[in-house]
Amino acid sequence: MRTVQVELGDRSYPIYIGEGLLERAGELFALHEISRKSKLLIVTDDHIAPHYLALLEDRLQAEGYQTKAHVVPGGEASKSLQVYEEVMTTAIQAGLDRSSTVVALGGGVVGDLAGFVAATYMRGIDFVQIPTTILAHDSSVGGKVAVNHPLAKNMIGAFHQPKLVLYDLNTLLTLPPREVRSGLAEVVKHGLIWDEAFAGWCDEHAAELLALNLPALGYALERGCSIKAQVVSGDERENGQRAILNLGHTIGHALEAVGGYGTLLHGEAISIGMVGSAMLAVGRGKPADILPRTKSLLEKFELPTAIPEGWEDEAILSAMMHDKKFREDQMVFVLPDRIGKVNIVKDMTVAEVKDVLGRLREEKQHV
Ligand SMILES: NC(=O)c1ccc[n+]([C@@H]2O[C@H](COP(=O)([O-])OP(=O)(O)OC[C@H]3O[C@@H](n4cnc5c(N)ncnc54)[C@H](O)[C@@H]3O)[C@@H](O)[C@H]2O)c1
Numbered sequence: 001m002r003t004v005q006v007e008l009g010d011r012s013y014p015i016y017i018g019e020g021l022l023e024r025a026g027e028l029f030a031l032h033e034i035s036r037k038s039k040l041l042i043v044t045d046d047h048i049a050p051h052y053l054a055l056l057e058d059r060l061q062a063e064g065y066q067t068k069a070h071v072v073p074g075g076e077a078s079k080s081l082q083v084y085e086e087v088m089t090t091a092i093q094a095g096l097d098r099s100s101t102v103v104a105l106g107g108g109v110v111g112d113l114a115g116f117v118a119a120t121y122m123r124g125i126d127f128v129q130i131p132t133t134i135l136a137h138d139s140s141v142g143g144k145v146a147v148n149h150p151l152a153k154n155m156i157g158a159f160h161q162p163k164l165v166l167y168d169l170n171t172l173l174t175l176p177p178r179e180v181r182s183g184l185a186e187v188v189k190h191g192l193i194w195d196e197a198f199a200g201w202c203d204e205h206a207a208e209l210l211a212l213n214l215p216a217l218g219y220a221l222e223r224g225c226s227i228k229a230q231v232v233s234g235d236e237r238e239n240g241q242r243a244i245l246n247l248g249h250t251i252g253h254a255l256e257a258v259g260g261y262g263t264l265l266h267g268e269a270i271s272i273g274m275v276g277s278a279m280l281a282v283g284r285g286k287p288a289d290i291l292p293r294t295k296s297l298l299e300k301f302e303l304p305t306a307i308p309e310g311w312e313d314e315a316i317l318s319a320m321m322h323d324k325k326f327r328e329d330q331m332v333f334v335l336p337d338r339i340g341k342v343n344i345v346k347d348m349t350v351a352e353v354k355d356v357l358g359r360l361r362e363e364k365q366h367v
């Protein structure tokens with residue numbers, strides 16, 4: 001088992017990564033003093049539940065925990081205020097109290113939704129993340145929890161850290177191939193923002209990662225989680241440097257909203273956004289090799305690098321203006337300095353962005 005510790009000044013929590021951790025859930029909950037006094041609410045989705053919910057409930061109940069499950073429809077549309085209210089109703093009807101814990105068994109959708117329930121139920125109760133997607137190495141760590149508004153991604157949310165993250169690599173074996181690719185986009189992002197050697201390692205091991213080779217995935221997810229933990233440790237509430245985790249997201253989030261949530265998967269949208277960021281950076285004088293290297297790395301993971309046909313500039317720009325990163329009339333972009341290092345740039349002009357949207361439309365379509 002690999003362990004990454006997230007240090008947050010006066011608090012810290014572990015991320016356990018390994019095979020067979022679902023079987024050990026009861027023991028690990030007890031070790032980390034997750035309260036048995038009141039019910040655990042497990043939030044999951046209808047693609048994950050048939051595979052893993054019974055096992056998790058069984059292992060927790062064997063250790064003396066009482067559980068209640070709420071299953072939402074799989075997919076991005078469940079990150080909504082309506083589904084949030086439905087989960088809240090279950091929590092109230094099940095009699096959860098302030099010593100209860102919400103458990104997210106799933107990908108980033110379930111994690112963000114359940115985390116927002118945990119952050120707001122009785123003004124905040126404990127929370128455990130059990131990620132089941134590759135992408136969730138990013139979403140289960142760092143405490144950003146949210147639901148979407150139709151006009152903008154993650155617009156309604158909070159910062160609420162989990163007490164514990166249990167990452168059972170075996171759960172990844174049932175992921176659909178498109179979700180595997182989407183999740184690997186955030187793994188690549190962690191290399192691009194922080195660690196050129198890790199970006200190179202991803203390039204060399206792309207075939208193993210796409211084929212769900214568990215030792216390779218274990219290393220990649222440990223490295224991704226530890227880069228994320230380091231960034232979040234220095235700036236938990238995104239007053240500055242944490243924003244580097246948003247590489248590709250200014251364009252990516254706008255594409256997710258404009259296309260209708262779930263049309264482009266999150267990792268696909270930020271893949272296109274990361275190519276856009278490389279174009280913007282090179283346009284501002286950064287080394288020209290950033291663009292071909294970024295593109296070829298993403299193409300190795302069979303990720304899209306083009307904006308789908310028919311998605312209009314005006315709609316994309318308008319979605320960008322609703323983003324949390326739009327402040328004082330400025331669009332904030334994270335741009336590469338080189339592979340492995342990025343900068344936060346606040347003075348991007350609409351003309352520069354429009355030019356790049358045009359070029360992204362001309363890229364080869366992959367999805
Ligand atoms: N909070 C953060 O810091 C953060 C970071 C990155 C992304 N996110 C958010 O995460 C979300 C995307 O997360 P995601 O890509 O995990 O999507 P997801 O949660 O929708 O999961 C992807 C799909 O795979 C299915 N699935 C999940 N695990 C499975 C398994 N083990 N076997 C079979 N099917 C499985 C799900 O039902 C879903 O259909 C987006 O909403 C994004 O904004 C949040």
Ligand SMILES: O=C(O)C(=O)C[C@@H](O)[C@H](O)[C@H](O)COP(=O)(O)O
Nearest residue numbers: 138142144153154242245246249324
């Ligand atoms: O944890 C962060 O900080 C990130 O930016 C990670 C991103 O990958 C993630 O998609 C996050 O939800 C985006 O945050 P937002 O504040 O831009 O909604």
Ligand SMILES: [Zn+2]
Nearest residue numbers: 186249266270
């Ligand atoms: Zn993201």
